[in-house]
Amino acid sequence: MRITMIGSGYVGLVSGACFSDFGHDVVCVDKDASKIEALEAGRMPIYEPGLEQLVATNVAAGRLTFTTDLKSAVAGADAVFIAVGTPSRRGDGHADLTYVFDATREIAEAVTGPAVVVTKSTVPVGTGDKVEAILREVRPEVDVQVVSNPEFLREGAAIGDFKRPDRIVIGTDNERARGVMRAIYRPLYLNESPILFTGRRTSELIKYAANAFLATKITFINEIADLCEAVGANVQDVSRGIGLDNRIGKKFLHAGPGYGGSCFPKDTLALLKTGEDYEAPLRIVEAVVQVNDSRKRAMGRKVIRALAGDTNAAAREETRGKTVAVLGLTFKPNTDDMRDAPSIAIIQTLQDAGITVRAHDPEGMEAARRVMPGIDYRTDAYDAAAGADAVVIVTEWDTYRALDLKRLKAAMSGDVMVDLRNVYPPADAEAAGFRYSSIGRVAPKG
Incomplete structure (x- = not known):
């Protein structure tokens, strides 16, 4: 043909x-x-x-x-x-x-x-x-x-x-x-x-419906992760527990900083607009979009709280002038796509708080420079962490899955690691000397 x-x-x-x-x-x-x-x-x-x-x-x-x-x-x-x-x-x-x-x-x-x-x-x-x-x-x-x-x-x-x-x-x-x-x-x-x-119209709708459903799964488990942190549960075990149900499935149930990329953000918005045009509002998808948008900034505030070691405004003010190393910029691994990447909102939140940001990504730094020119881009994870007060894993590239944590900690001035992809077991990070924070995995309050 x-x-x-x-x-x-x-x-x-x-x-x-x-x-x-x-x-x-x-x-x-x-x-x-x-x-x-x-x-x-x-x-x-x-x-x-x-x-x-x-x-x-x-x-x-x-x-x-x-x-x-x-x-x-x-x-x-x-x-x-x-x-x-x-x-x-x-x-x-x-x-x-x-x-x-x-x-x-x-x-x-x-x-x-x-x-x-x-x-x-x-x-x-x-x-x-x-x-x-x-x-x-x-x-x-x-x-x-x-x-x-x-x-x-x-x-x-x-x-x-x-x-x-x-x-x-x-x-x-x-x-x-x-x-x-x-x-x-x-x-x-x-x-x-x-x-x-x-039919042609059915085919057109299938793509939007599929992406909206997957975006809903991601957003659902992210909200469950927040609940896990509040009650002292483990979101990874919750994901496994519900994912073993064949009616639900295990894919797209990994808690993180929110979805991004070229498809989910624009497709959910387009589907909402179609629903409005045909007077068939999609309230669930509308909530998904709102929750995902707010989550990215919330992840930036999570880093600030971890860096301050406290949740009150006075403690957060003490983070001004600190340096944070961000590992991973693209919206997911194995791409150089920066469209609607969670790293953008996270870094903006850190910069708004007066924090200096260094960053590394295996493939996305050229694209990231066009979106965020005011960042100190480094050659690798250890270079980014040198002298930093905190390190944040935003994208779960394979190269970040087997870091020498003791070497990483030794390069830093501080001891904070915020793992927004739950790459490392808490015990491993703590054994390397980190004050470790992740998504949906904390000890019970009180």
Whole structure:
């Protein structure tokens, strides 16, 4: 099959590389000439494990190419995927579909024969109808079918998710379009990956509903962690206890500083807006968004309390002028994505309290510098901790899971460790000389 991928960002590049690895001929298109130039030179615009090698292999095989010329890429294609950004719109939180509709108009001008146009971008319910209307208006004489095919890729594990998916969702009622999509995904179908054919609007809603539900699980266990701290329970044991129930499941039940990234924050907001537009309010999702937003700042205040050794305002004032080493900046490990990362709000809270912040991240420091230029970025965890009064683990990178705690403590001026990912057993940190604080694991009060 001849596939054109409009957009060479995270979703478009990963999807295009994987499709080419299935044996399809794929052209990835992007307006950013510098990005295309870098890709042709083998330089990836994002960090994703295994992506550079996957791209190199398929470029060498002649199955994967890159271009800024959308017209030539679309001409003769069997399927054209729209994989452009849909960021939250300022003011109301709705998904900004400007790039989707702009791409649609360009596709309409370029298409030369029967084709399937596939929305891979995460879009609100009804977007496919609007895409179809644009195509019909511009090129009524051409047989172009519009399909919804949402992505379910986790950053840091995207290639595995694409090649071994839990499910493939395809939204269309047109039999020709179904045939094209079956041919595209045939390698996965032969591996017995379940393909769910639905109506287009149903497919669009599935992605939002899935992300909102996962965001709800994360936020739920974070609130349970707060309760654990208040009553003297252990949130990790609570997570195991409820996760062993097959109706609940163990995934997304790890307490932490809140969710971030490119999907959950914008998708929950877009789903709320859709509910408002259709007079079907989503009160649970609304609470999830509010709780998650407030939690990130609360984690900054948690660090301040641990550093002060007290909870009253006078003690917190004593933290002004202190230095805190922040380990982990990206919203999760194995990515360089800083979008809505909890570290941003945490660091802002610390800086607002007059605290100097040093930071390290294995892959995210270049992106972090664009978001937070006023930070002292260090070469590794020990360098960040040198002379610091406290160290905070914000992102659970593997490199932070086996730190020499005694060496870390010896490098510091203070003795506070705040582990926002529960990486270390409290006894290990305390044995190394730390005053240790974590999430949902404290002794009973009183």
